[in-house]
């Protein structure tokens with residue numbers, strides 16, 4: 001292998017490791033974990049709008065969190081995590097599907113003074129967090145979480161405790177280039193597998209010593225070695241993650257059905273076509289009058 005080849009292999013590995021989610025567990029305990037780390041997939045999301053730095057960071061936390069949640073809940077379909085409120089930020093959301101495709105978006109008040117950090121309770125005044133699971137088959141399910149904590153991680157820990165009665169700890173961080181998340185959960189002691197009673201406390205205590213820098217830069221293997229070199233850690237196969245938007249011409253056309261025919265006609269009269277940009281990926285879709293004729297109601301065409 002030439003030097004150039006070995007360098008490119010190294011970069012490819014870094015790139016792969018930079019966008020993946022990986023499960024792990026600790027032998028002889030009931031504790032399981034997940035680590036997600038995203039670089040390009042996260043950058044693709046934030047480069048689509050001129051986000052202030054604080055929103056880029058919070059959006060990164062949402063993206064890391066939604067990837068963790070989908071893999072933990074193991075839903076075959078889409079999981080979305082959305083917060084709405086009336087503060088500086090009006091909406092922030094991220095979603096992830098079973099192929100580990102992520103996308104995300106935030107809307108904010110452009111006239112507001114943007115602080116360096118965005119404590120959730122304050123930023124989304126009177127807001128709440130909604131977790132929506134849309135399985136490929138079956139009914140959609142929504143869980144609503146009050147914004148009781150200042151960080152997304154605190155709110156999600158609360159969610160796991162309330163909805164599944166499972167003690168869970170989450171660490172999330174992002175810096176505009178990378179976003180990362182670490183998750184630990186103590187499963188019920190059904191198989192009396194846990195003969196190590198202090199395990200949960202000890203493993204959480206060690207995880208809490210992770211620095212933001214380590215969470216953002218270390219590969220999962222290195223991070224787990226740094227935290228748990230004295231524990232018996234079992235690492236599972238990592239799964240690659242990427243940015244991909246699920247929008248399509250068909251879905252966009254379906255979305256036009258929620259607009260009143262009168263309104264569509266008005267736009268056609270003014271602009272000649274119906275133009276819609278996807279908010280997630282900025283893909284531009286245009287529909288002619290003939291294409292959306294069935295949506296225009298009984299009176300049919302404008303001209």
Ligand SMILES: [Zn+2]
Nearest residue numbers: 245247278281
């Ligand atoms: Zn799109």
